[in-house]
Amino acid sequence: MKIGIIGTGPVGGSLAKNLATLGHQVKVTNTRQPAELAQKAKELGASPAALQDVVQDVDLVFIAVPFKVLAEFPKDLFRSLPPEVIVVDTGNYYPFRDEKIDALEQGQPESVLAAEQLGRPLLKAFNNLLAETIASGGTAPGTLGRIALSIAGDDARAKQILSDLCNDFGFDVVDGGSLADSWRQQPGTPAYCTELTAPELTQALANAVPGKAPQLRDQIISELLQREAWPTREEVVAGNRARQLGKE
Template sequence: MDRPTASLRRRSIHRRTEGATVKIGIIGAGFIGGTLTRRLTELGHEVRVANSRAPETLADLAAETGATPVWAAEAAEDADLVIVSIPQKNVPDLAPGIVDARKPGAPVIETNNYYPQQRDGLIEAIENGTPESVWVSEHLGVPVYKVFNGIYWKHLLEKGLPAGAEGRIGLPVAGDDPDGKTIVFGIVDELGFDPVDAGPLAESWRQQPGTPVYGKDFGVDDTIAALAEASPERTAEWRAA
C-alpha cells in the first residue's frame, strides 16, 4: 500500500463545505452521534438526528442544539452528508435503503466499531477478516467512509483546533471515491482536526480497534506512521471469546 497522506499538509483540497450550510442526517445519538450533532450545529449546519426510538426521545438534544429530531427512516432525506453511528450489532436492523433518500452522490460516513466481547457478540464475517466498515457498507448497500471511530467522544467535543495549530489531532479517513472523500475531509477540518487519507475502504482495518492508531490523539505524522504499521490480524481483546 502507498503510505497514507495528510490531506491538509501533503496536498491541497477543494473544501466543498467551507462557508456553506450543509444538510446532515445523523442516524444514532449516542456518544459519537450526539457529539457530532452538537459540534455540527455549532458550525451552522442543518442537522436531522434520529435514534432507534421515537423523535420525541431526542427532545433534550434538539432543545440544546437546534437539531431536528426525526425517525431514523427520515434522517437521510435530501441530505448532503449522512452519518451512521450505532452499535455494530444493530446495523442489520436498519431498514433497507435507509440512506437512499440522500442527495445523489452525498457521502455516507460510518463511525462504528466491532466490540465482540464488550457489546456486539460474534459477527462471523468480521471475525473471518472482512473489514468492519466493508461489512457495514455491504449491509447499507452503499459506499461508506470510515472516520471518527477511534477518537474519544470528549476529545471530539473539546479538542478541535484551528488549521495549523500546534497539537492538532489527525483523524484517518478511509474510503474509495475521491469526490466524496473531499467532502468528508472538509467536515473533519471544520470540526478542528487534520484529515489523514487512510486509503481505500478495503484497508480501513488499519484504524479498527486494536491497531496502533486506535484511541490515540496523534498528530498527522504519527497517524500516518501508525496506519502504516497496522496489521489486519485482530488482537485477542478485539476477537470474539
C-alpha cells in the same frame, strides 16, 4: 451543509452539537419516542427526524450506532439515496457488545461489511477518536500537536468534502486508503484512540499488522470492564499508546 445523524449517543451527539455550532443544518434520530427525541435534538441544536427521514434531503449522513444495529436497519434505507449523498460510518465492532459476527471474526474490514449490509458505498471516519475527543479535542488548523483522524473510502470527491468538514470541525485528516484498508484504523490498531498528529497517524496506519488488532482490542476491553471506574480520556489514550504503540 445539510447533515443527518443516526444515533445521539456520545459520538452522534458530539458530532451533532459541534456541527450545529459550526452552522450546519443538522437533523438527528435515535430509538426514543418523539417527545424525548425532540428534547434531545433541541439540546444538540438539531432537528428531530424519524429514521426514514433523517437520511432524506441531506448532503451527508453520519451513522453512529453499535455495529450490530446496522443489520436491523430497513433494507431500503440507504439504497434509494442519490449517489452524491455521502454516508460516513463512525462505528466500531466490539464482540462483547455486538456479539460475534462471523465475517468480521474472519477478518473482513468492519466498514466493508457495513457497506454490504447497507447496499451503499461508505466512508469510515471519526471511529479512531474517543467520543470525548470528538466533543472537545478539536483545535484550530495549524495548532501544535493538532489531533488527526483518518478517512478511509473509495470515493475521492466524498473524501475531500468530508476532509474539509473535519478540518473545520477541529481535526487534521490523513488518507486512510480504500475502504478495504480501513482495518488499519479499527480497535486495537496503532491508529486507534491514540490521539496522534497527522504524520504520526500516517505512520501508525502503515505500522498496523494484519490480524493483530482483535486480540489487543479484546484484552483492552476485558481490562476496562474489570475496573471499578471508567478511565478518563487521558488514561485511555495513555493505555492505548502503551499497548498499541509500545510507548507511554
